[in-house]
Amino acid sequence: MATALTRKDFVSDQEVRWCPGCGDYAILAGVQKMMPEFGVAPENVVFISGIGCSSRFPYYMNTYGFHTIHGRAPAFATGLKVSRPELDVWVVTGDGDGLSIGGNHLIHVLRRNVDLKILLFNNRIYGLTKGQYSPTSEVGKVTKSTPLGSVDFPFNPLTVALGAHATFVARTVDVEQKHLGETLKRAHDHRGASFIEILQNCNIFNDGAFNDVTDKGIKAEHQLILEHGKPLIFGKNRDKGIRLNGHRPEVVALGNGVSESDLIVHDETNLALAFMLGNFEAPLPTPIGVFYATSRPTYDAAINKQLAEAKSKQGPGDLRKLLMSGDTWTVD
Amino acid sequence: MAVPPEAAGQAAESRGGSADAPHKRQEKRDRVVIRFAGDSGDGMQLTGMQFTSESALAGNDIATLPDFPAEIRAPAGTLAGVSGFQLNFSSNEIFTAGDEPNVLVAMNPAALKANIDDVPPNGVIIVDREAFTDANLKRAGYSGNPLTDHSLDKFQVIQVDVTKMTSSALHGSGLSNRDVFRTRNMFVLGMLSWLYQRPIESTIKYLDARFKKRPEILEANIKTLKAGYNYGETAELFTSSYEVPPAKINPGLYRNITGNSATALGFVAASVKSGRPLFLGSYPITPASDVLHELSGYKNFPIYTFQAEDEIAGVSSAIGAAFGGAIAITTTSGPGMNLKAEAIGLAVKTELPIVITDIQRAGPSTGMPTKPEQADLLMAIYGRHGEAPLPVVAAATPADCFECAYEAVRIALKYMTPVILLTDGQLANGAEPWLVPDPDQLRDIKVELRTDPEGFLPYIRDEETLSRPWAVPGTKGLEHRIGGLSGENLTGNVSYSPANNELMVRTRARKIAGIAREYPPTEIFGDTGGGDLVILGWGSTYGPIREGVKQLREKGKRVSHIHLRYMNPLPRDLEDKLRQFKKVMIAEMNMGQLLKLVRADYLIDAFGFNKIQGRPFKVSEIVNRANRALEG
Ligand SMILES: Cc1ncc(C[n+]2csc(CCOP(=O)(O)OP(=O)(O)O)c2C)c(N)n1
Ligand code: SF4
Ligand SMILES: [Mg+2]
Numbered sequence: 001m002a003t004a005l006t007r008k009d010f011v012s013d014q015e016v017r018w019c020p021g022c023g024d025y026a027i028l029a030g031v032q033k034m035m036p037e038f039g040v041a042p043e044n045v046v047f048i049s050g051i052g053c054s055s056r057f058p059y060y061m062n063t064y065g066f067h068t069i070h071g072r073a074p075a076f077a078t079g080l081k082v083s084r085p086e087l088d089v090w091v092v093t094g095d096g097d098g099l100s101i102g103g104n105h106l107i108h109v110l111r112r113n114v115d116l117k118i119l120l121f122n123n124r125i126y127g128l129t130k131g132q133y134s135p136t137s138e139v140g141k142v143t144k145s146t147p148l149g150s151v152d153f154p155f156n157p158l159t160v161a162l163g164a165h166a167t168f169v170a171r172t173v174d175v176e177q178k179h180l181g182e183t184l185k186r187a188h189d190h191r192g193a194s195f196i197e198i199l200q201n202c203n204i205f206n207d208g209a210f211n212d213v214t215d216k217g218i219k220a221e222h223q224l225i226l227e228h229g230k231p232l233i234f235g236k237n238r239d240k241g242i243r244l245n246g247h248r249p250e251v252v253a254l255g256n257g258v259s260e261s262d263l264i265v266h267d268e269t270n271l272a273l274a275f276m277l278g279n280f281e282a283p284l285p286t287p288i289g290v291f292y293a294t295s296r297p298t299y300d301a302a303i304n305k306q307l308a309e310a311k312s313k314q315g316p317g318d319l320r321k322l323l324m325s326g327d328t329w330t331v332d
Numbered sequence: 333m334a335v336p337p338e339a340a341g342q343a344a345e346s347r348g349g350s351a352d353a354p355h356k357r358q359e360k361r362d363r364v365v366i367r368f369a370g371d372s373g374d375g376m377q378l379t380g381m382q383f384t385s386e387s388a389l390a391g392n393d394i395a396t397l398p399d400f401p402a403e404i405r406a407p408a409g410t411l412a413g414v415s416g417f418q419l420n421f422s423s424n425e426i427f428t429a430g431d432e433p434n435v436l437v438a439m440n441p442a443a444l445k446a447n448i449d450d451v452p453p454n455g456v457i458i459v460d461r462e463a464f465t466d467a468n469l470k471r472a473g474y475s476g477n478p479l480t481d482h483s484l485d486k487f488q489v490i491q492v493d494v495t496k497m498t499s500s501a502l503h504g505s506g507l508s509n510r511d512v513f514r515t516r517n518m519f520v521l522g523m524l525s526w527l528y529q530r531p532i533e534s535t536i537k538y539l540d541a542r543f544k545k546r547p548e549i550l551e552a553n554i555k556t557l558k559a560g561y562n563y564g565e566t567a568e569l570f571t572s573s574y575e576v577p578p579a580k581i582n583p584g585l586y587r588n589i590t591g592n593s594a595t596a597l598g599f600v601a602a603s604v605k606s607g608r609p610l611f612l613g614s615y616p617i618t619p620a621s622d623v624l625h626e627l628s629g630y631k632n633f634p635i636y637t638f639q640a641e642d643e644i645a646g647v648s649s650a651i652g653a654a655f656g657g658a659i660a661i662t663t664t665s666g667p668g669m670n671l672k673a674e675a676i677g678l679a680v681k682t683e684l685p686i687v688i689t690d691i692q693r694a695g696p697s698t699g700m701p702t703k704p705e706q707a708d709l710l711m712a713i714y715g716r717h718g719e720a721p722l723p724v725v726a727a728a729t730p731a732d733c734f735e736c737a738y739e740a741v742r743i744a745l746k747y748m749t750p751v752i753l754l755t756d757g758q759l760a761n762g763a764e765p766w767l768v769p770d771p772d773q774l775r776d777i778k779v780e781l782r783t784d785p786e787g788f789l790p791y792i793r794d795e796e797t798l799s800r801p802w803a804v805p806g807t808k809g810l811e812h813r814i815g816g817l818s819g820e821n822l823t824g825n826v827s828y829s830p831a832n833n834e835l836m837v838r839t840r841a842r843k844i845a846g847i848a849r850e851y852p853p854t855e856i857f858g859d860t861g862g863g864d865l866v867i868l869g870w871g872s873t874y875g876p877i878r879e880g881v882k883q884l885r886e887k888g889k890r891v892s893h894i895h896l897r898y899m900n901p902l903p904r905d906l907e908d909k910l911r912q913f914k915k916v917m918i919a920e921m922n923m924g925q926l927l928k929l930v931r932a933d934y935l936i937d938a939f940g941f942n943k944i945q946g947r948p949f950k951v952s953e954i955v956n957r958a959n960r961a962l963e964g
Contacts, residue, residue, distance in 0.1 A: 032345075068648065075613075080652035080655055
């Protein structure tokens with residue numbers, strides 16, 4: 001009789017070695033907590049990562065794991081998932097790993113829609129190499145490699161993913177355990193490449209980068225929780241909303257003639273809306289939740305379908321026949 | 333007995349007309365080398381391939397060397413756009429496509445100009461006279477017309493109005509001028525088929541299949557082919573036709589095979605024999621793409637082919653598939669090898685079986701993409717950071733690519749290691765007859781996936797091979813993590829212990845070095861008890877060296893040949909074998925890479941013979957250099 005899985009089934013015997021206080025701990029805890037709910041036995045789960053603090057993640061999961069090379073995890077995962085489609089394959093990457101050295105692989109795995117769960121820990125810094133600016137660091141950022149401030153215009157992970165036609169795009173926050181769990185669940189339920197940007201605090205090299213969405217005192221005024229079919233409302237007293245002014249979103253106070261029916265209603269299937277939300281910057285709040293979810297055949301399923309069809313059409317491969325094909329002649 | 337190509341052209345034995353060719357004399361030849369040359373759009377590769385098939389079916393031993401421009405469509409009529417295909421067919425065993433053509437077919441002035449230097453005096457040159465227009469002559473850089481200015485007097489020039497005769501053969505067919513023009517190559521093929529008494533049925537069969545959906549084009553091609561054949565017989569240009577009798581070769585079923593095809597089939601065979609699915613992750617690159625194309629057609633085996641976004645993703649996806657239990661391969665050429673280095677190092681460290689195929693081309697950088705070279709040897713053996721040894725296997729001939737691909741997979745699986753398979757552009761596109769192997773006779777490839785959790789550790793080793801278990805995801809109780817960080821012995825857990833690191837580096841090195849235990853003894857072709865000179869080679873230099881050594885030995889020279897398939901680790905008996913010879917010459921299409929290894933590993937005072945022209949050695953070059961070495 002199968003016993004129900006527990007969190008412990010997913011905790012490896014390795015000592016976790018991130019800096020004390022690092023947001024990665026919370027993400028690890030959230031993932032380990034959710035895994036039993038997915039009902040997939042640990043032996044059928046694989047975590048594949050690149051290089052970075054975030055990419056140490058697989059060592060701590062009592063599943064199969066592969067800590068690969070910098071930026072290439074999506075490619076390793078593609079090879080595995082295509083040839084072993086029954087496995088539950090996760091990719092863990094960072095803002096540098098996934099968007100700098102591995103940017104190419106990330107966009108391609110998303111457009112192909114390989115059925116992978118991709119977690120990008122965005123701390124807007126290179127943690128492992130001790131604090132250089134990353135492709136998500138803001139212009140002006142002073143780091144060891146940018147003493148006068150960065151002049152690099154940053155990427156926005158969400159709009160990169162949307163631009164690559166990812167079929168599931170979401171954002172969550174390391175310390176929002178409940179939201180993190182729900183988002184993981186949504187990603188896991190999705191068939192196809194699920195991309196989650198997880199805002200992650202690097203308390204050593206970029207502390208407080210996401211304070212506005214994590215600080216208990218102010219976060220309600222800065223966090224916009226997206227829910228499909230619901231109007232965009234936020235604020236401690238849920239008294240603010242997002243309205244379209246022409247084609248531009250703006251923050252409005254509810255009341256005084258402004259009602260919920262004036263607000264944008266979130267629609268996960270609307271790519272244009274997802275782009276707009278992905279581009280929100282202050283004074284607009286930071287949306288979290290599922291931006292976009294659509295259904296498209298997955299790459300791994302499509303390839304395996306071709307293989308199955310070829311087999312049913314031509315029969316299983318016959319090596320002898322293959323070797324003897326083409327123009328042959330016999331020498332006696 | 334091999335006949336030198338120069339002599340073969342003349343050593344003709346005349347014979348009266350036969351039933352096949354009632355109108356004309358027939359003469360015998362031992363060996364003929366033909367080079368078809370034309371504009372890239374003239375269909376010379378196809379013509380060459382079909383003539384090759386016809387010759388193989390006629391029972392000759394054959395070797396081919398296609399030579400095409402890297403540009404798909406260089407400006408028409410220019411030297412850059414000339415595409416060539418050389419074919420050597422013989423009634424004796426042959427090893428190369430021939431040093432120089434006895435017959436050059438030049439479809440335009442540029443083709444003549446690009447190839448004329450290779451034609452020996454008295455060689456036959458067949459040209460399409462009408463292609464020698466002022467405009468075409470100018471495009472090829474001629475100031476006069478070589479057909480009329482006596483500059484070709486030392487050759488036997490045969491001028492044929494190919495274009496005109498093609499048009500009249502297709503008169504009233506309703507085809508456009510362009511379509512008519514494009515069947516010119518069939519006229520030439522027909523003409524040459526008559527000249528050398530080749531059967532044209534196989535070409536007709538090929539055309540049938542190729543133009544199934546375009547009956548009017550099919551009919552035109554066949555008509556032109558036959559017109560060319562009949563023209564050869566009736567026209568006054570040729571006084572006789574030639575017969576190259578079948579070669580004495582081992583009995584069995586044969587087919588023509590290129591190196592790239594053989595490589596692909598070797599991988600398929602290894603997959604079938606091991607009972608594991610095949611996964612290819614690859615990014616297109618000349619001259620490797622055909623392996624990707626071919627394997628993409630065998631999905632039912634099952635074979636997964638993944639055209640990745642770059643070479644890094646190609647090899648990485650393969651490693652991911654290997655982690656999952658597939659026979660995982662990646663195929664590329666030099667520029668792609670550079671990109672794959674980091675991932676290959678990871679496969680060395682994590683001890684996962686993959687085969688990386690490097691179809692070498694002339695470098696550095698983009699170099700000459702369609703031309704062969706052997707300058708990736710040291711990169712294959714050493715080209716990764718850290719101590720990252722892996723086995724390297726190199727193919728000698730197009731057909732040998734099959735065995736080497738198969739052997740590479742076998743080693744990868746047995747020793748849980750990445751293996752590099754080296755071929756080159758010449759092997760890739762060159763063809764030779766291949767005695768089709770019986771799948772039951774292929775060496776076994778045993779795969780045992782670990783399933784027992786009892787005593788399992790990711791890096792526990794087989795006592796004999798030192799290989800670690802292949803424990804794939806989905807196996808209950810074997811959940812484990814691997815990665816590139818230095819790992820503790822047995823558990824693989826991240827460890828920075830200095831002594832452990834050295835232990836692991838040495839263990840992996842010992843594992844790879846141990847592979848040499850199972851090699852067959854190194855063969856010496858020639859003086860097995862030692863002699864004056866041994867020529868050591870590897871890869872595609874096999875042909876010219878073997879042929880050259882045969883010729884030298886026929887002249888009584890004590891010259892021998894050792895050919896290497898296993899480049900790393902080198903065979904354990906190699907040093908002793910080399911030491912039996914007074915002199916050791918290493919012939920390579922690079923600046924002396926195997927030479928460095930032999931000198932460094934054995935302190936043997938070998939010397940190099942090197943060619944870096946994107947062209948194989950000529951037999952005569954090997955012979956001449958060996959003769960100099962014997963004198964000196
Ligand atoms: C090929 C290669 N280049 C550079 C590095 C060094 N390196 C390791 S991690 C890293 C950046 C990681 O940043 P990110 O992905 O944001 O991960 P974090 O540490 O912030 O979680 C770099 C540059 C490497 N390991 N490999
Ligand atoms: S450096 Fe930053 S990201 Fe890395 S472990 Fe420490 S706190 Fe976490
Ligand atoms: Mg980072």
